Amino acid sequence: MLAAERRDHLLGLLAREGKVVAKNVAADLGISEDSVRRDLRDLAAEGLCHRVYGGALPVSPAVADYATRTSVTPDGKRKVATRAAALVRPGSALILDGGTTALAVARTLPPELACTVITHSPTIAAAMIEHPMAEVFLLGGRIFKHSAVACGAAAVEAAQNVSADICLLGVTGVHPEAGLTTGDAEEAAMKRALAARAADTYILASSEKIGTASRFRVLPWEDISGLITDADPGHPVAEQLMARGVEILTAD
Structure with a gap:
């Protein structure tokens, strides 16, 4: 799966389920947890998720100015x-x-x-x-x-x-x-x-x-x-x- 596809998959999980569990995503996609965590770091850097231990949660829009x-x-x-x-x-x-x-x-x-x-x-x-x-x-x-x-x-x-x-x-x-x-x-x-x-x-x-x-x-x-x-x-x-x-x- 391409990086862009993984990104869309992670954002879709956040929208549907309200969280991402890195180990579950890794198992479902057949990739390493490190790859998932790296994707989540990138999304967090863009303000698109909030990283927590083991995965990520939806980020609040109230962090804006x-x-x-x-x-x-x-x-x-x-x-x-x-x-x-x-x-x-x-x-x-x-x-x-x-x-x-x-x-x-x-x-x-x-x-x-x-x-x-x-x-x-x-x-x-x-x-x-x-x-x-x-x-x-x-x-x-x-x-x-x-x-x-x-x-x-x-x-x-x-x-x-x-x-x-x-x-x-x-x-x-x-x-x-x-x-x-x-x-x-x-x-x-x-x-x-x-x-x-x-x-x-x-x-x-x-x-x-x-x-x-x-x-x-x-x-x-x-x-x-x-x-x-x-x-x-x-x-x-x-x-x-x-x-x-x-x-x-x-x-x-």
Whole structure:
């Protein structure tokens, strides 16, 4: 089989099965595992897969820059944001993560809602200025421009001194095996710090993130209260997660 044919075969497996197991592909095609791993390295270098031990997983489209991500599935993000905003009760304290879906949540919250919003995103804080009844607390630190959020030791320390009723957290990948992931180690640590300060944590994940993975794990499944997504409840990944006991809040 030619290299181009192997490449198409691997991409087809990722699309159909949601993963590639190198030893299985090698056995099926009658080639060495080294050849498969080399092909996967090439695909990963092009941003077409996420390599893991033993094979590869679909790469998340949310690893693109912030400006690009604002145009990715805006309708799905709007649906997720509407469902998430409905969880915020009057008088409650909300920790709101950064990113494009979280920004949609901020814009969806009713202007008359009296609540407290704690965020490490200057973009989110600016959006909340349009909500006269909301108290806004901005956590500071080094700005991670990919998601327009503060990260690092100063931001984590600031997060440890707040508490909230609910945390709405974004991730770049949701996969039954890889878990909840994001593309930067410091951002993953910040997300964990935020989630630890809320009574309930819900994950914001529009459909393009379902079944994909990034490099750094954020949280184990047992540490979240639920997953908010516009993906079809019949999606294979959604079914696997529900079988694990993960509560899925469908946004439609």
